[in-house]
Amino acid sequence: MxxxxxxxxxxxxxxxxxxxxxxxxxxxxxxxxxxxxxxxxxxxxxxxxxxxxxxxxxxxxxxxxxxxxxxxxxxxxxxxxxxxxxxxxxxxxxxxxxxxxxxxxxxxxxxxxxxxxxxxxxxxxxxxxxxxxxxxxxxxxxxxxxPDSSFAERRGIAVASMSGGRTADAFADAPWLLGGVKTIAYATNLAAKREAQSRGAADALFVSTDGYALEAPTAALIVRLGDELVTTPTGPTGVLASITAATLFEAAQAEGLTCTHRLMRMEEVHDSDGAWLVSSVRGIAPVQRLDDREVAFDDAWHQRITALAGFPPP
Incomplete structure (x- = not known):
């Protein structure tokens, strides 16, 4: 403790x-x-x-x-x-x-x-x-x-990608699958985090069977491509509508940044100008390593993203 x-x-x-x-x-x-x-x-x-x-x-x-x-x-x-x-x-x-x-x-x-x-x-x-x-x-x-680990993750984490076991549109026209619903049945999410930890990472990133980055078990994915911020769309993907991502995008757009909801291939995430896992409890966690590759990190942008999301400086 x-x-x-x-x-x-x-x-x-x-x-x-x-x-x-x-x-x-x-x-x-x-x-x-x-x-x-x-x-x-x-x-x-x-x-x-x-x-x-x-x-x-x-x-x-x-x-x-x-x-x-x-x-x-x-x-x-x-x-x-x-x-x-x-x-x-x-x-x-x-x-x-x-x-x-x-x-x-x-x-x-x-x-x-x-x-x-x-x-x-x-x-x-x-x-x-x-x-x-x-x-x-x-x-x-x-x-x-x-716990102390939550504060440490706001300074950077390693992430392991793994199959989410579904295509990127698996939840289209299937409301009984409860896509985007925050149920208390989190056994799969926790199993994914344990698998990531067994690979030496702090968290997981689910990838669709057709090659698109989706979300983490308990966080949304934000990717920076120049002055554009991108996150995974909801709806057919089954991805939870992230409140942190939404409020971050609202503040970023007010500053003139371009914010987009679209599917991203894993290579695009690897080659981005920065990536974060964001949630309302963890805060803004910069992805410093994704699988066996380093991810670009800019401290000024990290500070900016953190502030736009309403969190104190890391």
Whole structure:
């Protein structure tokens, strides 16, 4: 256990109950989220006030945008993550809490004296609930201090490419495959990360069977080609609509950069002017090595991309 986690404990809060003791059970053994992976989640970072120097217009604080306080915490793009959770729930035909209920639970959790004061991961989870039971879905959240590895990855990672086992358009006209839905069934994603680690890399990059770069198990791919930023399109690819990539592109376009959603061959990624794996928890991780090849890295561009995405300097 690292130093951050040794002094700061995870916090748990449940819809309809509020903050609960971390070691208090609230999920039954027959919950379909546990037994079938039938549920969805979303996650983002909670900045400590010292990490960003106060609230900003692009984030929500525990007491509302612009609030001030000794233990002020900022949740990055909370509304967007709640909205995406709602879309995932709709795809699963789950009748979950209203957005306001999630926002209120987050506010209560971060206002708790037990909330971590360091940079943390906020995870919102919605599970189907008990099998053959009328209790309905279970919604809860956790706030967990980030491990040291998350901060190290913002300075650079090695990535191993591997087959995603599908063509780049495998999810076209097949909504039952749940492409782009952030389900809690992440066994394949975690297996890919373990495979990457066995190859001496920190993370994986899925490649379609027809040769296109897709996404990482828990992050989107951003590639720089001169003054153009490119990311994988969603829809038929089944790639998750990345909130970090979307907000980064919005800020980049406001600065006059060209931002494109299109498929990229692996050779294009290898020969790019820079590549990043981006997510709302990890932040902006520059790819320094992809398989057995070095990837171009420009520190000025890395600083710029990080700032455009709303993260503190690495």
């Amino acid at each position: 690292n130093q951050r986690q040794s002094s700061e404990r995870q916090l748990v809060a449940v819809i309809g109950r509020g903050v609960v003791p971390t070691d208090e059970p609230f999920i039954y053994a027959d919950d379909l989220g546990l037994t079938r992976g039938d549920g969805c989640f979303d996650a983002t970072v909670v900045f400590a006030s010292t990490a960003r120097g106060g609230a900003s217009d692009s984030s929500d604080s525990a007491d509302g945008p612009g609030a001030q306080g000794t233990h002020e915490r900022e949740v990055l793009h909370l509304d967007r993550h709640i909205d995406r959770l709602g879309r995932s729930a709709s795809a699963l035909q789950l009748n979950g809490p209203e957005p306001r209920e999630w926002a209120d639970l987050v506010a209560a959790a971060l206002a708790s004296r037990h909330a971590p004061t360091v940079e943390s991961m906020l995870k919102l989870v919605l599970e189907r609930g008990r099998e053959d039971h009328d209790g309905g879905p279970v919604g809860y959240l956790t706030v967990t201090p980030l």
